[in-house]
Each structure stands twice: as structure tokens, then as C-alpha cells.
Amino acid sequence: MPEEQFEPKIIAFLCNWCSYRAADLAGTARMKYQPNIRMIRVMCSGRVDPAFVLKALSFGADGVMIAGCHPGECHYIDQNYKTMRRFTMLRHTLRAMGVEDERVRLQWASAAEGTVLAAAINEMVNQVRALGPLNWTDQWKESFNVEEAVLALEHEHAEAMEVPV
Amino acid sequence: MSKKGKLAIYWAASCGGCEIAVLGIDEKILDVAGAFDIVFWPVAIDAKVRSIEKMADKSIDLCLFNGAVRTSEQEYMARLLRNKSKVLVAFGSCAHEGCIPGLANAYSREQIFQTAYHDTPSTDNPDGVRPQTTTEVPEGTIHLPVFYDTVKTLAQTVDVDYYLPGCPPEPERIWDALVAILENKLPPPGSVIGAETTVCDECPRTRSEKKIKEFKRTWEIIPDPEICLLDQGLVCCGIATRAGCGALCPTVGSPCIGCYGPNTGVEDFGARMITALASVIDSEDPDEIDRIISEGIPDPIGTFYRFSLANSQMRRSALPSNGAHAKQAVETG
Numbered sequence: 001m002p003e004e005q006f007e008p009k010i011i012a013f014l015c016n017w018c019s020y021r022a023a024d025l026a027g028t029a030r031m032k033y034q035p036n037i038r039m040i041r042v043m044c045s046g047r048v049d050p051a052f053v054l055k056a057l058s059f060g061a062d063g064v065m066i067a068g069c070h071p072g073e074c075h076y077i078d079q080n081y082k083t084m085r086r087f088t089m090l091r092h093t094l095r096a097m098g099v100e101d102e103r104v105r106l107q108w109a110s111a112a113e114g115t116v117l118a119a120a121i122n123e124m125v126n127q128v129r130a131l132g133p134l135n136w137t138d139q140w141k142e143s144f145n146v147e148e149a150v151l152a153l154e155h156e157h158a159e160a161m162e163v164p165v
Numbered sequence: 166m167s168k169k170g171k172l173a174i175y176w177a178a179s180c181g182g183c184e185i186a187v188l189g190i191d192e193k194i195l196d197v198a199g200a201f202d203i204v205f206w207p208v209a210i211d212a213k214v215r216s217i218e219k220m221a222d223k224s225i226d227l228c229l230f231n232g233a234v235r236t237s238e239q240e241y242m243a244r245l246l247r248n249k250s251k252v253l254v255a256f257g258s259c260a261h262e263g264c265i266p267g268l269a270n271a272y273s274r275e276q277i278f279q280t281a282y283h284d285t286p287s288t289d290n291p292d293g294v295r296p297q298t299t300t301e302v303p304e305g306t307i308h309l310p311v312f313y314d315t316v317k318t319l320a321q322t323v324d325v326d327y328y329l330p331g332c333p334p335e336p337e338r339i340w341d342a343l344v345a346i347l348e349n350k351l352p353p354p355g356s357v358i359g360a361e362t363t364v365c366d367e368c369p370r371t372r373s374e375k376k377i378k379e380f381k382r383t384w385e386i387i388p389d390p391e392i393c394l395l396d397q398g399l400v401c402c403g404i405a406t407r408a409g410c411g412a413l414c415p416t417v418g419s420p421c422i423g424c425y426g427p428n429t430g431v432e433d434f435g436a437r438m439i440t441a442l443a444s445v446i447d448s449e450d451p452d453e454i455d456r457i458i459s460e461g462i463p464d465p466i467g468t469f470y471r472f473s474l475a476n477s478q479m480r481r482s483a484l485p486s487n488g489a490h491a492k493q494a495v496e497t498g
Binding site: 143 | 213240298310432435437440455482483484
């Protein structure tokens, strides 16, 4: 039996005005892209709080994509420039935490660019699949049995601190 | 006054500053002693863990627990005091959000031991001795607590009733909290006892719309005494930090470093700082933005999570032993 391939879970925040429509277009044009992506529609890529990305990564996502209108074409004038700066700062921070750059991606895709978005999704899925699972909560686990270590203290106190009458 | 309540104060992974802060309420400490019997306070009175162990559950009325949890002994004490206390307060930044001890979460136990017991210039350890959890001596086996890879907050360890933020909490806020507890005028359990605004609201400096071409380090400029420090390019964390200190640092020209923790509604301190700082960078060119950020914020964890790494969404940096992450962690140091 062939070894089972790791299928990454990727959360994508798509802006309502460009990228979500690009995804729609990809759908109506019957373009195929890998089904590893979970899309969440937001009104603007500028709505994506870095906390959303951190939450997704720490709760089990293997990668996060933020997609929005091309710079200069934002429905809300210049919010996607804020996205660009936020994303740069977020990735700078995640890099310091040891999260690989490929796990977070900022993708510009206009409403006409279904092919661009589909290609970006495929590329990101392949990159994250090659990196392997993130499993961030595993980082919080200790390498020894915490319960045992804590209970040992209770026994020890009972033994050591009782003065025989 | 009815029967006196019982008070316990304990420290785990902390610096001792919170204990001093309790004494910062000055002569009011006598009122505290008037209202409570202090049953346990290792820094001030001689009481034994064993006597706490023998108390009935919930027989301590109030426990102020300061310090983060980074060893099995601290976890044991957190559980013990949780069981014995009616009201458990995470007192100060370490218990609340990990604080400076929580910054150790940027490293692993192995890296910390390597530095502390081998690499520091002041270490003289020719035999490479390291603390062992069990050691055989003629009298029998003796134990040391286990040192965790990841520092935890008190709330990540046991249920916490209230949080008193600050590194350390300001004496006035401590007194307010003690009065609220004594008069039974406490907010709903799980609340942070404190203000619900930011340090900016207490800061006397003049704010205008911010546009920053570069971030400056504190030693690079002598800040103007009137203008908002962030306007002047200093990374001031007042925008994300809970009020309560009276904006002590920015008032004297030193940027807020976030010791009072995240304001209400801020889920991840660093994420809020990233959101706010990214908005004020005055550039639309990706390469320039990259340069402003990488040069201006060389240590993003220390800048954005100085007090809250253990309580952040990610809680820690990737452990170097964890396969996929090992390579990058080594590269970025």
C-alpha cells in the first residue's frame, strides 16, 4: 500500500471585491485547483487582523493565505497597502518564531484573475505539503510526563515533611 | 468586623517585584493585616507548604499568585493553592501573561541550560554539571523539580478567578482590587481588574496623524517632550496596552513597553501592535516596507511580545528539535 500523502489544511482570507470573485470565476470556468484550501470571505484584505492568522496557525492550520485586490485597486482606496505592510511585519515576526515563510502568503488577485488565484493556491499547497504538517500545539507539549512529575511532589512532601511524633 | 479572612501570597517564576509592589501600598498593609490573617507568604512569613496541604479545600479566602509556571514544583503549588483558595488572583504580569520569564519560550530548555550552565563567560563548570531531577546521596534519593520547555501562565495551568495586570501592578490598583475584594464588589469571575482604556488615553503627549519613514531605537534620538513618541518613530506600545500605570514611561520620554498587558478586546498583544504599526508606515513600496520593518524592528518577539509571549496565540517559538522547524530556527538564530 502506498504511503499516505500529507494533505495540508490552508485557510484563505479572500477579499469580497476581487479575490473572492476570482475564486468564483475559477469555479464557473471549471478550473481545477487542489481542495486543501478553506476560504473565508472578508470585506477587504485590510480586515484581516494578524490575530486571525496566528489563531489559524496555532489552532491547526498548516498555512494561511491572504488574498486581495492589486495595490492601487482597493475598493476601500488604500487598505490593501495596510495589508501589505501588516503582512510584511507579521511574516517578519513568524520568521522569528520559526514558522517558514511559505506557510503564509499574500496574493493579489483581481476579479478577472481566476487563473492567477488557482495557480497560487496550487503552488502554495505544494509548498506546504513539502514542508509537512505544522501541528503547532505539539510545540506546547512537554517531553516528560507532567502529571507524574507534579504528583511526585505530593508524595515527597508527605514523606519528607512529616516529623514522627 | 466579622471573622478575619485568610490570605495567601505566593511567587512562582517571577522576580520578586510583585512582592515589593504589595508593600508599595505603604501603611495600608496594616489594614490588609487587619482584614486578613496571612496564612502563607514565603517572602514575609514562615509558613510551611505542608500546613497548606493539610488545610481543608477552599479554606483560604484570597490567594494572590504572582509568577509564571515553568517547573513542576510551580505547577504543583499553583494546583495546591487553587484547591485551597476561594478566590485565586493572577497577580502581576508573569501570572497573567508570562512576562519576562515567558520570553524564555523563544528558546528550548536545552538552549537555556546550554547558555546558563556552559556558555556564559562567568560560568565555571569544567565537569559540565547540569541540574538533575534525581540524585543519589548516601541518605537516599533527592529530587529537583522538572524544568519545562514552555513557560505557562497561571490560567494555562489552573482556573483563575481574576487578573491583576502590571509588571508590577501599581500600588493604587492593588489597593483598589483589595478593597473590591473586601467589599465584595468584584467584577464577574474571569475579569481583569483594571481600566478598559489604553496607556495612550493617560498619556499627556500630543498626538497627530502618524506617518513614519523609519522606526528609531531609544538611543538614537532625544525625543521631543510634547509630541507622541510614536509620531517621532519610537515603537511605543501604549496603543495596545491597558491603562493603569498613569503613562509613567512615555511621560518621561521612554516608550511604553507594554507591561500592563493587553487592553480589553486585544486577543494577541503582538497582533495588535503589528496592526497599529503597519498602519503608520509611510510607504507603498514593498521593498522599502520590508527594509523599514527588518531594520527598524530587529527583534519582533522582544518588541511585540516582551510581556505576553507565553499568553500569545502561538505561545512560543518553534522548538529546534521539532524536525521541520529546526532548519529555520538555526538560520534565524
